[in-house]
Amino acid sequence: MAYCFNKMNSKVLKFDVLKDLDKIRFNHYIMRKENINRLIKDLPDGQFSLTISEVQRELNLSKRKAYNLIKEFENIGIIKNIIKGNLSRNNSVYEYVVKDFETDLSKGKDIEKSSDINTYTNTNVKDMCSDMNSDLMNLKKENLKRDLNKNNIYASIIDYLNEKSSKNFKSTTKKTKSVVDARINEGFVLDDFYKVIDIKCSQWLYSDMAKYLRPETLFSNKFEGYLNEINTNKVDDSNDCEIWDIKFDY
Template structure:
């Protein structure tokens, strides 16, 4: 039996291959799940099941990076949430959005609604929100979707958004209360952006140094002026301390771009 591949969301074409490569890889990973489901029929067409932990292991990224990129995919209309896992436990179910216009599914649920099986049990689409009333955000341009531009290319508003996102992420990871609008914090972030580093690099450094320094005498140095200092590049190339928590048993994922 011949199978046609699910179409790719056209917004992926606007991603910067140099600075947003992880997003392109994640999209390919998701589409592989969508097309696999299309062949075995475990979920409706266009749907896929995923856990941040298994995706992080398969793609050699942190769970926080996977979660952040999935949230961004939702915000720009590449995917839509059908069922979100509770407290990071179990798998989440998403719908991959190919077209922005038109309804995602019929408004009226069939009388004999099919029951779909997932690793977390069985469900019916009507058990979750009505996907027919989704309002997608306006299409973003390449400039809107990029975080990897220099300080001079960023607008003041976008720079403020970067400060906020980076410091919020740092506070969440370290349980601290730094402010994103202080002159010292803006100065060190701007200096790294001017050197060609991108927003994702700040998250990586935060992940690395928090894994190394939290709950140690070095924890006092988990602060913007230290993490984003002139040693930033060195920190970026260090390795995180591996958590002993056992990851899910899953076959290694091999990237293959042959559609």
């Protein structure tokens, strides 16, 4: 049995491979959902169900980022909302919009013979597939770079925490990566992690709270609050090198 899978919206080819990684990932994600639906037939061809929380979880994005991607794809005409989710139906239903080459031809293209139309259509489909394969290859490379960069970020943060707290946490544990990713997805940067470590170490290091100098506490959903605390316990070491004038009685 042959299956007819959906084509990619040509607007996706305009995405920048370096700057629009989340958009390219999201497009691949919704195309996959739509094509899977063609196999299971839960909805008419071209349609798929979607929720913000589902996108957030499966693509590891913040809730706001997931919402913004869905709205942007609606606004630029890559997807169209068919049914809005509600209390009785949590999932919204969308249609993946594909530009019809033959419709374009009927609006002013100077190709009249059906053989010419077929040639035109097949050529464009091949070009789209070629571009898509190229984009996917570049996406894999960028994902690899991003993973390497993330590993460096994990190591930098945890090494700094270990140095400040005299502890020995690992940067490779799933829980540590999860809390760091959550804060990065909210827009926080490396210096923010360093600052929180400095603030909480100055407050907790030599107290009963020292046991909470750990990734899951420092980088939890209280992170922004910690970041905006004033480091009142910061030691002023400006006089550490003061010369003592000592006199001895002989």
